[in-house]
Amino acid sequence: MTARLRLVVTGSQGQVVRALGERAVQHDVDVIALGRPQLDLLQPAKIFAALEAARPDVVVSAAAYTAVDLAESNAAEAHAVNAVGAGEVARAAASLGVPVVHLSTDYVFDGTLGRPYREDDPTGPVGEYGRGKLAGEQAVAAANPAHAILRTAWVYSPFGKNFVRTMLNLAATREEINVVADQRGSPTSAHDIADGVIEVARHLRSNTAPGGVFHMTAQGEATWAEFAEAIFALSRMAGGPFARVKPIPTSAYPTPARRPANSRLDNAKLAREHGVSLPHWRDALAVCVARLVPGEFRKAS
Numbered sequence: 317m318t319a320r321l322r323l324v325v326t327g328s329q330g331q332v333v334r335a336l337g338e339r340a341v342q343h344d345v346d347v348i349a350l351g352r353p354q355l356d357l358l359q360p361a362k363i364f365a366a367l368e369a370a371r372p373d374v375v376v377s378a379a380a381y382t383a384v385d386l387a388e389s390n391a392a393e394a395h396a397v398n399a400v401g402a403g404e405v406a407r408a409a410a411s412l413g414v415p416v417v418h419l420s421t422d423y424v425f426d427g428t429l430g431r432p433y434r435e436d437d438p439t440g441p442v443g444e445y446g447r448g449k450l451a452g453e454q455a456v457a458a459a460n461p462a463h464a465i466l467r468t469a470w471v472y473s474p475f476g477k478n479f480v481r482t483m484l485n486l487a488a489t490r491e492e493i494n495v496v497a498d499q500r501g502s503p504t505s506a507h508d509i510a511d512g513v514i515e516v517a518r519h520l521r522s523n524t525a526p527g528g529v530f531h532m533t534a535q536g537e538a539t540w541a542e543f544a545e546a547i548f549a550l551s552r553m554a555g556g557p558f559a560r561v562k563p564i565p566t567s568a569y570p571t572p573a574r575r576p577a578n579s580r581l582d583n584a585k586l587a588r589e590h591g592v593s594l595p596h597w598r599d600a601l602a603v604c605v606a607r608l609v610p611g612e613f614r615k616a617s
C-alpha cells in the first residue's frame with residue numbers, strides 16, 4: 317500500500333487553501349495548511365524550518381499578496397511576499413527533496429493578445445501585483461527544478477473576498493450595478509483549482525508527468541458583466557438577491573491598478589501533459605451559488 321500523499325500548503329484562510337482542505341477527503345490526501353504566524357512569507361529565514369516540521373510530500377505554494385490595487389502603493393511588500401517569499405518556499409521544498417506546485421496569475425500578461433494566452437507567450441505585466449508574481453515564477457523555477465507553476469484567473473469560492481460574494485452583497489442594497497464589460501476571462505472556482513492542484517501534485521510526486529508552466533482556468537469565457545448576470549440569474553432562481561447589470565467600459569471604472577483586457581488562458585498544455593481539464597465556469601458557478609443562496613445570502617423581504 318502506498319502512503320497517502322501529504323500536501324503542505326502555504327496560507328490558512330485563502331480561497332484555494334480552504335478549498336484544498338475541503339477536497340482532501342474526496343481525493344484521499346492529507347492537506348496541512350501552514351499560515352501565519354508559523355509560516356510568514358515576509359520572514360523568509362523561518363520558512364525552511366516551518367516546512368520541514370510539516371513533513372510535506374509536495375509543497376503547494378498558494379499564499380500570496382493578492383490585493384491587486386493596494387500593491388500599486390505597496391509594491392515592496394507585494395514583491396517581498398510574491399517574489400522573495402515564494403522563491404524561498406520553493407527553495408525550502410528543494411532542500412527537503414520535494415516538488416512545489418506554485419500558483420500564479422493571468423496578470424503576468426498585458427492582456428493585449430487577440431486569443432487565449434499560451435504558456436510560452438511573452439509576459440508583460442502592467443501592474444505591481446503582476447510584476448511581483450512574474451518575479452515569483454522566475455524565483456520558483458530557479459530554486460526548485462521539480463516545480464509546476466499553475467497560472468489561473470478570476471478565482472471565486474463560497475468564502476473569502478471574491479467577485480461572487482461582492483455581487484451578492486451589493487445586490488442586497490442596490491437595484492442596478494455597473495459592471496465592466498470589456499475585460500474577458502474565465503471565472504474559476506477555487507474548488508476546481510484544488511482538484512487540479514492535487515492531480516498535478518500526484519504526478520510530480522510520482523514523476524509521471526512533466527513540470528513547467530501550465531495554464532489552469534475553467535472552460536468557457538465571459539466578461540465581468542456576463543459573470544455578474546449569471547450570478548444573479550442563479551441567485552434569483554434560488555430565492556437570493558439579484559440586481560440589474562449595467563455593462564460599462566473599463567474607462568468608466570478607474571482603479572489604481574490597470575487590468576488586462578484579455579485574461580483568457582489556453583489550457584491545452586495542462587490537458588495534454590497532465591490530463592487535467594477544469595469544468596465549465598457556468599457549472600462550477602452553479603455549485604458555488606447553491607452553497608451561498610439562500611443560506612448566507614437571502615433576498616430581503
Ligand SMILES: NC(=O)c1ccc[n+]([C@@H]2O[C@H](COP(=O)([O-])OP(=O)(O)OC[C@H]3O[C@@H](n4cnc5c(N)ncnc54)[C@H](OP(=O)(O)O)[C@@H]3O)[C@@H](O)[C@H]2O)c1
Binds near residue numbers: 327422467472
Ligand atoms: N484571487 C484571484 O482572483 C487569483 C487570480 C489568479 C491567481 N491567483 C493566485 O492564486 C493563489 C491563491 O489565491 P487566493 O484567491 O486563494 O488568495 P486569497 O484568498 O487572497 O488568500 C491569500 C492567502 O495568502 C496568505 N498570505 C498573504 N500574505 C502572507 C504572508 N506574508 N505570509 C503567509 N501567508 C500570506 C493569506 O494568509 P491568511 O490565511 O493568513 O489570510 C491567505 O491564505 C495566489 O497565488 C494568487 O496569486 C488568484
